[in-house]
Amino acid sequence: MRIFSGIQPSGTPHLGNYLGAIKSWVETQNSEAYFCVVDLHSLTMEIDPKTLRNQRLELSASLFACGLDPEVCTLFVQSEVPFHAQLNWLLECVASYGELTRMVAFKDKSSRQEAQRASLLTYPVLMAADILLYDTDRVPVGDDQKQHLELTRVIAERFNNRYGQTFVIPEFSKPAFAARVMDLQDPTRKMSKSVSSPLGKLEIFDSPAEIEKKIKKAITDTDGEMRYDWELKPGLANLLDIYASFAGETPDQVASKFTRYGDFKTALAQLVIESLAPIAERYNALMTDRSELERFMRRGAEKASSVSEVVYARAATAMGLN
Numbered sequence: 001m002r003i004f005s006g007i008q009p010s011g012t013p014h015l016g017n018y019l020g021a022i023k024s025w026v027e028t029q030n031s032e033a034y035f036c037v038v039d040l041h042s043l044t045m046e047i048d049p050k051t052l053r054n055q056r057l058e059l060s061a062s063l064f065a066c067g068l069d070p071e072v073c074t075l076f077v078q079s080e081v082p083f084h085a086q087l088n089w090l091l092e093c094v095a096s097y098g099e100l101t102r103m104v105a106f107k108d109k110s111s112r113q114e115a116q117r118a119s120l121l122t123y124p125v126l127m128a129a130d131i132l133l134y135d136t137d138r139v140p141v142g143d144d145q146k147q148h149l150e151l152t153r154v155i156a157e158r159f160n161n162r163y164g165q166t167f168v169i170p171e172f173s174k175p176a177f178a179a180r181v182m183d184l185q186d187p188t189r190k191m192s193k194s195v196s197s198p199l200g201k202l203e204i205f206d207s208p209a210e211i212e213k214k215i216k217k218a219i220t221d222t223d224g225e226m227r228y229d230w231e232l233k234p235g236l237a238n239l240l241d242i243y244a245s246f247a248g249e250t251p252d253q254v255a256s257k258f259t260r261y262g263d264f265k266t267a268l269a270q271l272v273i274e275s276l277a278p279i280a281e282r283y284n285a286l287m288t289d290r291s292e293l294e295r296f297m298r299r300g301a302e303k304a305s306s307v308s309e310v311v312y313a314r315a316a317t318a319m320g321l322n
């Protein structure tokens, strides 16, 4: 089973990234799994070059700290493998302008940004290139990426129909719970690196005091009933999802264990603190030896290049480029 997924180095991962994506990467990693720090994607929004440079390595270390094992799977930085940008161009010649303007993430991000980069529109094509370059069977991501994955499938099928069988059609995969972790201050919006307020987003390296404060202040409701109901009680449902995901239980089971919001929040904070503490410890240890990290990432990029080179050549040949 070939697995591929990616994450942008645009800030410290938050609970949405961890529970929606990274945790399942760790649980399903194998020798056929490729995970990518998608630095080219981070350029679709304003980002300081020094920040981007640092975050490429920091995010890689965070992913190892979360449990990706360089002896098991392949982790690499997107821009270190030239075939991503190259296949992107070929696929831009297959995708249509209309389908890109229909992407919800584009409409959402472009409505918030003053100077819009053309890459904000074309970014799902680069994502399709990322995935298709590895003959990927399954893409574990959060719910917000579902539409992009559907577009990837459409592009791949169109390519295969026009130019002959070239790409594997990938499947979307999301976790059973917490596939869309919501902002702790506004449970109608997803938790986001760029948009959520400091209290709305819980980062994986927040201190125990910060975690406690953010969970205690998380918006719930006033009826006081411990019940899992996304429709009527989204704030509580979000917290139950987070608990369930860390504890390996169902949200209904979690709801039945508590009667008061206060007790539930205290237990949740404790669970999150205990679950995240070892990650921070491993991260700090990894960051003491940057050259070792750089070695891992170089090896990852070499392995990813050797696989994606072949698929790129297949696509280029099919289109008449060699």
Ligand code: AMP
Binding pocket: 006, 007, 008, 009, 015, 016, 017, 018, 019, 020, 021, 022, 140, 141, 142, 143, 144, 145, 178, 179, 180, 181, 182, 190, 191, 192, 193
């Ligand atoms: P990004 O930070 O946008 O690069 O996202 C990296 C991964 O985290 C993707 O698989 C996203 O679907 C996932 N993700 C981002 N935000 C959330 C969220 N609020 N809830 C669940 N998954 C998320």
Ligand code: TRP
Binding pocket: 004, 005, 006, 007, 008, 038, 041, 126, 127, 130, 131, 139, 141, 145, 148
């Ligand atoms: N677009 C994804 C996001 O913003 C990140 C991403 C880029 C990705 N390329 C990918 C995810 C390939 C899965 C597969 O979250």
